Amino acid sequence: MRDGPAVVIDSPTLTANRMSQQTVFSGQNNILECISQTLRKRAVSNVREAFVNLLDQFGPPVLPLGLEPLRADVRTFLADWGPSYPAEKRALSWMGFDADFSRSLGAKGWLGLSIPKQYGGNDASPFERFVVSEELLAAGAPVTAHWIADRQSAPLILRHGTDAQKERYLPAICAGELYFCIGMSEPASGSDLASVRTKADRQPDGSWVLNGRKVWTTNADRCHFMIALVRTDPASERHAGLSQIIVDLTLPGVMIRPIKDLSGHEHFNEVTFDDVRLDADALIGVEGDGWAQATSELAFERSGPERFLSAMTLFRCLVGAVGPTPDARQAMEIGRLAAWLIALRSMSISVTAQLAGGEDPVWAASCVKDLGTGYEQDTVEVSMRLIDSLPSGPRAETTRRVLAIVQSMAPSFSLRGGTREILRGILARGLGVR
Amino acid sequence: MRPLLQETVERLLADAVTQDLLRAAETGVWPADLWAEIEALGLPLAAVSEDLGGTGASWTDIFVVIRACGAAAAPVPLPEAILANSLLASAGLEPPESGVIVFAAGSADAPIAEVPWGRHAQWLALHDAVAGRIALHSLDGAHITTDTNVAGEPRDTITLATGSLIKETATSAATDTVLLAGAMLRSAQMAGALGRLTEINADYANERIQFGRPIGKFQAVQQQLAVLATQAAAAVAAAEAAFLLATPSAEFVTTSSAKAVAGEAAGKGAAIAHAVFGAIGFTHDHSLHFLTRRLWAWRAEYGSDAFWAERLGQAIATAGDDGLWLLVTGAFAETSNP
Numbered sequence: 001m002r003d004g005p006a007v008v009i010d011s012p013t014l015t016a017n018r019m020s021q022q023t024v025f026s027g028q029n030n031i032l033e034c035i036s037q038t039l040r041k042r043a044v045s046n047v048r049e050a051f052v053n054l055l056d057q058f059g060p061p062v063l064p065l066g067l068e069p070l071r072a073d074v075r076t077f078l079a080d081w082g083p084s085y086p087a088e089k090r091a092l093s094w095m096g097f098d099a100d101f102s103r104s105l106g107a108k109g110w111l112g113l114s115i116p117k118q119y120g121g122n123d124a125s126p127f128e129r130f131v132v133s134e135e136l137l138a139a140g141a142p143v144t145a146h147w148i149a150d151r152q153s154a155p156l157i158l159r160h161g162t163d164a165q166k167e168r169y170l171p172a173i174c175a176g177e178l179y180f181c182i183g184m185s186e187p188a189s190g191s192d193l194a195s196v197r198t199k200a201d202r203q204p205d206g207s208w209v210l211n212g213r214k215v216w217t218t219n220a221d222r223c224h225f226m227i228a229l230v231r232t233d234p235a236s237e238r239h240a241g242l243s244q245i246i247v248d249l250t251l252p253g254v255m256i257r258p259i260k261d262l263s264g265h266e267h268f269n270e271v272t273f274d275d276v277r278l279d280a281d282a283l284i285g286v287e288g289d290g291w292a293q294a295t296s297e298l299a300f301e302r303s304g305p306e307r308f309l310s311a312m313t314l315f316r317c318l319v320g321a322v323g324p325t326p327d328a329r330q331a332m333e334i335g336r337l338a339a340w341l342i343a344l345r346s347m348s349i350s351v352t353a354q355l356a357g358g359e360d361p362v363w364a365a366s367c368v369k370d371l372g373t374g375y376e377q378d379t380v381e382v383s384m385r386l387i388d389s390l391p392s393g394p395r396a397e398t399t400r401r402v403l404a405i406v407q408s409m410a411p412s413f414s415l416r417g418g419t420r421e422i423l424r425g426i427l428a429r430g431l432g433v434r
Numbered sequence: 435m436r437p438l439l440q441e442t443v444e445r446l447l448a449d450a451v452t453q454d455l456l457r458a459a460e461t462g463v464w465p466a467d468l469w470a471e472i473e474a475l476g477l478p479l480a481a482v483s484e485d486l487g488g489t490g491a492s493w494t495d496i497f498v499v500i501r502a503c504g505a506a507a508a509p510v511p512l513p514e515a516i517l518a519n520s521l522l523a524s525a526g527l528e529p530p531e532s533g534v535i536v537f538a539a540g541s542a543d544a545p546i547a548e549v550p551w552g553r554h555a556q557w558l559a560l561h562d563a564v565a566g567r568i569a570l571h572s573l574d575g576a577h578i579t580t581d582t583n584v585a586g587e588p589r590d591t592i593t594l595a596t597g598s599l600i601k602e603t604a605t606s607a608a609t610d611t612v613l614l615a616g617a618m619l620r621s622a623q624m625a626g627a628l629g630r631l632t633e634i635n636a637d638y639a640n641e642r643i644q645f646g647r648p649i650g651k652f653q654a655v656q657q658q659l660a661v662l663a664t665q666a667a668a669a670v671a672a673a674e675a676a677f678l679l680a681t682p683s684a685e686f687v688t689t690s691s692a693k694a695v696a697g698e699a700a701g702k703g704a705a706i707a708h709a710v711f712g713a714i715g716f717t718h719d720h721s722l723h724f725l726t727r728r729l730w731a732w733r734a735e736y737g738s739d740a741f742w743a744e745r746l747g748q749a750i751a752t753a754g755d756d757g758l759w760l761l762v763t764g765a766f767a768e769t770s771n772p
Contacts, residue, residue, distance in 0.1 A: 320755030335747025424660035433650030
């Protein structure tokens with residue numbers, strides 16, 4: 001807005017003027033009451049400000065100028081790569097594994113985008129990563145090989161790692177050659193993550209001996225390293241005494257057992273550590289700071305486009321199968337999904353802007369994940385409601401098969417990366433209840 | 435500019451819009467003092483360019499004003515006035531310097547239904563989509579049949595007096611101008627009301643004691659409040675996207691999304707608010723209904739969520755499976771920071 005004559009007014013002065021008038025007119029005896037009223041009003045308005053600030057995190061969803069060439073490049077690359085890649089595989093979204101594809105993205109310079117150039121990255125902003133990610137996900141490209149390394153492990157290593165760790169891991173991550181998984185949950189530690197019992201015991205020579213068990217570890221069987229949250233202080237309880245440790249999954253004593261999920265896929269695993277010996281430099285960051293380090297990555301983990309595009313292939317198939325002349329019910333259902341998709345993209349862009357500004361918008365990111373995963377599951381619901389109404393033909397058949405795949409994955413959408421109920425607890429705490 | 439505008443309007447409305455004012459407004463009392471302050475700040479002309487006597491604020495700046503009106507349940511047609519003046523100015527007609535102005539779609543020769551705040555207005559910006567004209571009419575001598583929406587806000591039927599026309603000009607015959615503009619306003623008002631609803635719900639959950647502790651200590655209540663907050667957040671984000679008005683084609687996509695999302699959020703949010711407040715919130719004495727009844731009313735006005743979802747769905751189906759993602763990403767043009 002340009003400087004205009006009319007609207008610009010110093011509102012604190014306005015309020016002060018009003019106060020003094022009130023004071024004059026109400027007389028000396030009422031001054032105390034007037035002040036106390038003002039204080040009460042201020043107390044209320046402070047609460048209000050705290051809350052309004054939370055919603056203000058969803059500011060104008062503006063992408064900075066200059067990203068269009070990058071988006072166009074990614075679209076061209078995808079058009080060249082995948083005309084024959086079937087919808088049934090695209091349906092796996094960021095659970096689709098293809099190391100060749102990940103390496104080709106690395107060769108394009110699209111992995112580790114925000115990592116400094118000296119470590120093989122591109123020194124780019126979170127917006128570049130947002131654009132590349134959403135284009136890959138919207139196309140249902142197989143990104144799972146590098147996904148965790150690119151999203152979480154590389155930023156973690158950059159932030160907390162030693163120079164040697166950065167040099168060892170980051171260039172290979174950026175090249176799409178080195179894959180990481182995250183070791184969080186354990187058989188007795190699901191949502192209650194602070195109860196983890198896997199332990200790393202420091203040896204006199206500084207090395208570590210690792211014992212314990214992680215479960216639901218996505219892609220452990222196809223990754224090179226795990227960043228695990230483990231107890232390094234045996235006397236500690238809950239959030240204290242935890243550290244993050246990098247585990248070479250080829251070491252003796254590491255046993256990886258794939259767990260078949262209800263759809264028949266083996267995306268996640270049980271990983272057992274039996275006296276695994278790790279070098280001193282396996283520790284990442286500060287010993288005992290593991291909880292803070294792990295939770296500081298949550299905004300990255302919970303606000304990205306993968307939290308609302310997991311069912312995008314199904315939505316695309318549905319739109320294609322409905323065809324150009326939908327009836328009123330079909331139009332209403334697909335329009336409603338599109339309306340929420342646009343709202344979620346707006347939210348995700350706003351959170352990305354905050355990440356780009358160096359902030360840590362965990363509350364807003366939790367909003368995106370709670371709504372986004374619900375939206376993905378709703379895509380299955382809407383598809384179920386419309387499936388019998390689709391004009392018969394190959395598009396309807398494909399949509400049926402894709403629906404079956406996404407439907408059987410959908411329960412995990414609101415479990416992985418923090419359950420819906422845990423997220424809502426975080427949201428409630430942010431509102432000042434709890 | 436946006437933070438200053440936000441602080442100014444929020445403060446003004448927080449001080450002026452008391453429960454007494456809201457109750458009086460529902461009985462038909464016009465809050466003349468509040469409107470005088472609004473005019474003194476030049477707010478109705480915020481979207482009008484400087485050469486036509488306005489401030490030239492962007493719609494992204496104006497979003498915070500409309501949202502604040504919704505949050506305060508402000509019983510004045512400031513959103514309508516901002517838009518009416520903008521409609522005139524963008525057609526090259528200089529808006530009136532003062533006086534309450536509202537907007538509507540219709541013909542000057544026939545009764546015009548559901549004119550917001552018609553009985554309190556001096557001016558009407560009328561878009562005649564059939565004739566392709568935009569006009570400024572005086573409401574002096576107009577015949578007014580009063581009615582209200584479910585929130586008790588005036589929604590009157592107006593028959594213009596002879597010679598009411600002040601000035602007019604040809605404009606595009608786009609039939610949706612008023613519908614889109616109204617939907618955009620209501621989505622931002624709903625976003626504001628949902629935000630305020632979340633805030634007073636959180637406060638109440640901390641104050642109200644049952645079973646020996648604040649009801650906010652119960653996870654069942656916490657989870658409900660979290661849902662309310664996410665619905666408010668979605669409404670804010672969707673409305674912000676609409677107010678970007680990135681391109682003319684984006685206007686339809688983001689506005690239909692905003693009205694559909696905010697409308698659905700209004701339904702869910704109001705229901706949760708009434709669940710948390712219990713019986714006291716269902717009384718007329720309690721102030722909760724000033725927000726929830728408005729949410730119900732605004733959800734219905736200028737097209738319900740189902741109406742806009744269906745329209746958006748038609749556009750998506752036309753775009754096809756390959757066009758879907760282009761349509762979604764194209765709705766947010768990449769611009770420099772406003």
